[in-house]
Amino acid sequence: MTVIIVGGGKVGSYLAALLLAEGHRAIVIEERAERLDGLRRDLPVDAVVHGSGTDPLILERVDVRSANVVAAVTGTDETNLVVASLARFEFHVPRVIARVNNPRNAWMFTPEMGVDVALNQADLIARLIEEEMSLGDMMTLLKLHRGQYALVEERVHPVAAAVGKALREIPWPPECAVTAIIRRGQLLIPRGETVLQAGDEVLALVHASEARTLASLLGSAIASQESP
Secondary structure, three states, X not given: OEEEEEOOOHHHHXXXXXXXXXXXXXXXXXXXHHHHHHHHHHOOHHHEEEOOOOOHHHHHXXXXXXXXXXXXOOOOXXXXXXXXXXXXXXXXOXXXXXXXXXXXXXXXXXXXXXXXXXXXXXXXXXXXXXXXXXXXXXXXXXXXXXXOEEEEEXXXXXXXXXXXXXXXXXXOOOOEEEEEEEEOOEEEOOOOOOEOOOOOEEEEXXXXXXXXXXXXXXXXXXXXXXXO
């Protein structure tokens, strides 16, 4: 995979290092001359290009048309939007990611502006806090398909509605699949006849809209009634 990163600050340089370590091709475009020496110490020399990511000639120079992803992660929202629009509409890059520095500008980072994924740190933190408060002890292990689904883990509460019931008897949400059960340190493959016990750790793949329903089945009945 080829990724072009516009912005060689801490975010851009770290992202490039991770991608290179995984065997991908990463190129960082950085306009500020004072940052180039540091980038070339941390990254291969041919992975660093001096220039503006808003300059079509610079993008052509790094063969942007062959890139799988362009990530605009500079400290300026205006620059990131220009890069995103160029990458999508001028060079037809299939995947464009842009960093949102000022949360007030998040409304502009849309597909209409060329942005597939907007990285808004304030929004991510707010959502994490909201999830922690609304889903009790449920832990999100992995998000999939742009956050629509999640692999979650929750310990079965002693007074949960699911305690003592076989999996096939439990009214699971429609878009939910139990993938594993950990019982006293042992991994169990879930089957219809498997009976849930208090203290079991349930791993499940669930749609975001149904995570609260799942939490109400496995958590405390009292806590479920108090959830907003």
